Amino acid sequence: MFQEKLKELVAGKTLSELEAEGMMDEIMEGKASPSQIAGFLSILSTRGETVEELTGCVRSMRGHARPMTSNRELLDIVGTGGDGTATFNISTASAIVLSSLGVNIAKHGNRSVSSTSGAADVLEALGISIKYTPEQASKQLDQTHMCFLFAPLYHASMKYAIEPRKALGFRTIFNLLGPLTNPAGAQRQLLGVYSRKAAEAYAHAVVSLGTHRTVVVSGEDGMDEVTVTGRTDGYLIENGRIKPFSLIPEDVGLHLGRLEDIQVENPAESAALIEAIFSGNTNNRSALEAVLLNAGTGLFVAGKVASIAEGVHEAEKAVGEGIAFRQLGLLRAQKEEAAHA
DSSP, rough: HHHHHHHHHHHHHOOOOOHHHHHHHHHHTTSSSSHHHHHHHHHHHHOOHHHHHHHHHHHHHHHSSOOOOOOOOOEEEEEOOSSSOBBHHHHHHHHHHHEEEEEEEEEEEEEEEESSOOOHHHHHHOOOOOOOOOHHHHHHHHHSSSSEHOOOHOOOOHHEEEEEEEHOOOOOOOEEEEEEOOOOHHHHHEESSSSSSHHHHHHHHHHHOOSSEEEEEEEETOSSSSSSSEEEEEEEETTEEEEEEEGGGGTTTTTOOOGGGOOOSSSSHHHHHHHHHTTOOOOHHHHHHHHHHHHHHHHHHHTTTHHHHHHHHHHHHOOOOOOHHHHHHHHHHHHHHHHHO
């Protein structure tokens, strides 16, 4: 099937949801060769993935994932990566802030493939463990309101795509799939996408897949976050409906930031900046407000506040009063406890 459908893709055809699910099944089950996988990823990346292709591939990956179960309502805050902006790990820092305020975060992520620092990379640099079994992750969630679901442990079938993906070196449909295949089935999500066009397709896929409340965002600067450097285009998905919106930092009481102030070269730099933000040892207003903006949006997605502006205010208190910094210490202590055990 794979080779036949690949020829159709080369000829300019698109896949139905069922066809896309079938092709991804073959990848996940090791039935497609590395060159076939590379061809499939390249074609979709070049022309852009359709809603049907994205939805079908998500269903396949979800079906092959190792689940993490929880009776809590969960939120994931994650970007697709591959935006080329080389910013510090804003969504990971925001997740720590959110968990410090009692939002239950099941953050799904990986090491960097197409960005400066992946979520797993910066968490390790911060001294936080990333390799938890589903049972350990559930326990950590109970104790800290946050757990990290390291993608290779929950999506073992992805092993067949690792080498083709690395060899290509550019963003592929797997960047888009990661945030939509959370092993804990988080029903509230703040999802960052690298382009407005991709974000719109993402929003329609989320409707097909189902959600309690999801916000999909893309910065005009190409950031897969709510950007502090300009306008963010977003989509609120709730009750099966999509509501577009746009936002600039000034709308929620923040300042217009500078991209160069939030860029880093490696995970160590990203971790150092996050720690400086939480400890109050930085004059980098752009970096601080990037976290406040995304954490504030996350609080709105979680239903903890009535507006993003109110969420920004609550996030600012969490950072200013040292709540987020204490949460960072608590997450580090979990690693030490696990190592001791």
